[in-house]
Amino acid sequence: KVMVVAHEKGLAEKIERVRTLVAPAKPNPDVMALNPLNKLPTLILDDGRAIYDSRVIVEHLDSIGAGAKLFPVSGDERLEGLRRQALADGVLDFMLLWLSERARPEAQQSPELLVALKLKFKTAFDALEREVPTMTKAPFGIGHVTVGAVLGYADFRYAKEAWRDGRPQLAAFAETVLSRPSFKATEHVDAY
């Protein structure tokens, strides 16, 4: 999501990426010295300050980069963009939670949580399908980027869930958004 925004705003070349591993149960001291939440993305600014989370970083990039604003300045357009971003961020969050739950030793997995996560996946992707008509009418913005990030990540990690089945509008949206140069440049080929 951050690197898509960086490409959209002409800033990708100015950001040095550092391969870093974090996981909920594996604190990374180098990250925690900058971001006590032990999470990525964390962006170190030229003045040494670390900023996070992704929402703060992308709003900052949007404010300093070139091209059309991804965050509408005010009013209902902004509210809709922020709401859509929050929905998609929430989906990314629970997809990550799902991965870490399944990475636990089997005896430590919660069957109830796994069932709940599967239901959340279905319900959230149905909600995203319903977002498409208004989303395609609105100017491209942070909501589109974040929903695109969800769809790209779902293809990468949750292909088995076959989210396109029964969600034709979302599938068509994915076709368009994932073919943008910013998404092409940031495909998950070397990501983890």
Add this chain to the structure above:
Amino acid sequence: KVMVVAHEKGLAEKIERVRTLVAPAKPNPDVMALNPLNKLPTLILDDGRAIYDSRVIVEHLDSIGAGAKLFPVSGDERLEGLRRQALADGVLDFMLLWLSERARPEAQQSPELLVALKLKFKTAFDALEREVPTMTKAPFGIGHVTVGAVLGYADFRYAKEAWRDGRPQLAAFAETVLSRPSFKATEHVDAY
């Protein structure tokens, strides 16, 4: 956090609160129909739209309510407020995760995760201690509200962690922020 902002902005009386239970492993269908993330807070607007998460709701309340803006409009002041909010939101998130991890049957708990969460708590509260000097110089805003919400919640759920020990500046900040009428009006007396 949302109700503190509502009080700060003169909007508390306009918000009807609905007692609602959600948990990661317990999908609440009434909530999921509005917010597929199955999370609180979720705010239903007069036009029937549901908005979430807390960050989106508080920015909206700040834009429509009375009184001084809690979100600086732009520049470094805004970035600092958003960064501080993200830090504090992240602390609230992992405090909730910690609760749900400890609520699992013992065999399903991850000892590594519990150790990591304890370390995160210590590291994050140390980081909050270091925030105090700049935070007290800045005008009261969303960062202050969210850090205040963290401290009130830590007193409510994590009193045993004795976060005030060795963190005199944060303790003094709590004294001030938690005595604001907005915090007094939203103490955890009837919360869960």
